[in-house]
Amino acid sequence: MKIIVLVKQVPDTWGERSLDSATGALDRSAPDNIIDEISDRSLEVALRHKDETGAEVIVLTMGPASAAVALRHCLAMGADSAVHVLDDALAGADVTWTSSVLAAAITHEGFDMVIAGNESTDGRGGVIPAMVAEHLSVPHLTSLSEVHIAVDVVNGSRETDYGTLTVTARLPAIVSVTEQSPDARFPSFKGLLKAKKKPLATLSLSDLSINPETSFGSTGRSTITTVTRRPARTAGIKIVDSGNAGVELAEFLAAGRFV
């Protein structure tokens, strides 16, 4: 069985995250980029199956050059190989682009199953797994807290406000997992050494036979046209009670349509 795990490098949630005021995009030059925790958990699901059955586990990311660090981390945890889609034309790609490129890369590698996190901690779109599933024309089991993989079927549990759903799909399929899925393992020292020798392929858009001009067109992509900083906060109004503070306060609230 061949399992592809979608992983993403994100800015550390403990650090300061900021937007580039020129492009409106996330500033990824910040020093503390780490692998998204949900990516670690997704990989853990795949590795547990690998531990039991010897399945092949490939990690896939689309991101800037620095994202290779996240892939090496995954290889140290136990993934067999890694694929890095790296192309300057993808800077600022929205979910539409990203999902079609990931789907092309998944098709390029071949797969029985794809595992992804339900949403990243930076973009928080939460739609990539579903969009990739649509591109691949395979079933998608969303937001699972538990995943059980068998020979040709995947079962899982989804927690909802109303109860727990038990869901199932024939393979090939794509599943997304939530942060309720098990904690990821830490790489062993042997894993670190092995990771250096494991294959890490870098694919450009042309390797995937994607021409950004024609494949994506000018539609179907959201772009940021202007960026305006939030205005600085100004001093508020101070009401000093000289007998009619209540009236003044009511007038202020009415004028601001707060009441």
Next chain:
Amino acid sequence: MSYELSPTQQALSDQVRDFADTVVAPAAYEYDTKRSLPYGIIDQMGEMGLFGLPFPKEYGGQGSDYFSLCLAVEQLARVDQSIAVTLEAGVGLGIMPVYRRGTEEQKQEWVPLLASGKALSAFGLTEADAGSDAAGTKTTAELEGGDWVINGSKQFITNSGTDITRLVTVTAVTGQSTRPDGSVKKELTAILVPTPAAGFTVLPAYDKVGWHTSDTHPLLLDNVHVPEANLLGERGRGFANFVQTLDEGRIAFAALCAGAAQGCLDESVRYAKSRNVFGRAIGSNQHIAFKLARMQARVHSARLAYYDAALTMISGRPFKMEASIAKMIGSEAAMDNARDATQIFGGYGFMNENPVARHYRDSKVLELGEGTTEVQLMVIARSLGFAA
């Protein structure tokens, strides 16, 4: 000449740092309060290969070196000195003597098990009247019918009473000779005691000032029988053989000190940037910024000193003095940084749940364990030609 880490060393350091921050740190206060060892965390450290770092693969190790162990110890000590010393003593004092001096059979029996982290081992040298002065040892071992029969007591023995302790190496007097000048020379020998064993009693844990999570006990040996083949190294060389082990241990201990000093600095920098008093972050006050600058200088010096000692050792050159310097200035850096950190935190620095408060309690032992500061000064003074 360079102190830059190799990509593998950097990756190891980063992984252990990540593990320390996400697994060890959140549990530190709980286990410090309960005064018990978190076996789940020790097990994970075993899975990561940390107990096997300096040992070859044929003995179940990771085939790395002592410096890698130091890097791991440093990262753990940033957030929890007790967990760091469990690793440091487990490897440096527990496994290393068996690996260095054991017979092939002894190594095959013990090193793979201990390097996996599934079992811990301890080194029982210190007694009420014997520590740095090992000649004061009163514990005895006599050969009787093919067994060593051991009697005596030991003190302050790290990792000796955990649920997974399986081996305690003890030093014992196995005879004596008379020197030409008429003085008596005790014959000190190291013997492997697999535990539990009849007559081997782990006495209740000490009520320590700090290092609450680390397992430290007095031991009582009352007619403990072990096979004659459990002799470790040569008879009568029980101390001499392990001086090198102790010198090595000082380097890993110095790494622990550097980590502790770094942990105090990290917490303080974060707090100095976020804590606002009189309308501004306290770090914008020069007296706080200067305190932090001094803390950084101490961490930097402590780290360079242990890097230097470790690399000197690995290159095969004499490193006794370097190890003592690293241990001494590292322990002082940790103690000084812990004091400054608690001051920066003000009242919060006096609350046990605050990591810097724990570092404050934990750091004192750094000036005492693995040779007091005074013992380090003796070693350094001797390197200058003084019979200190």
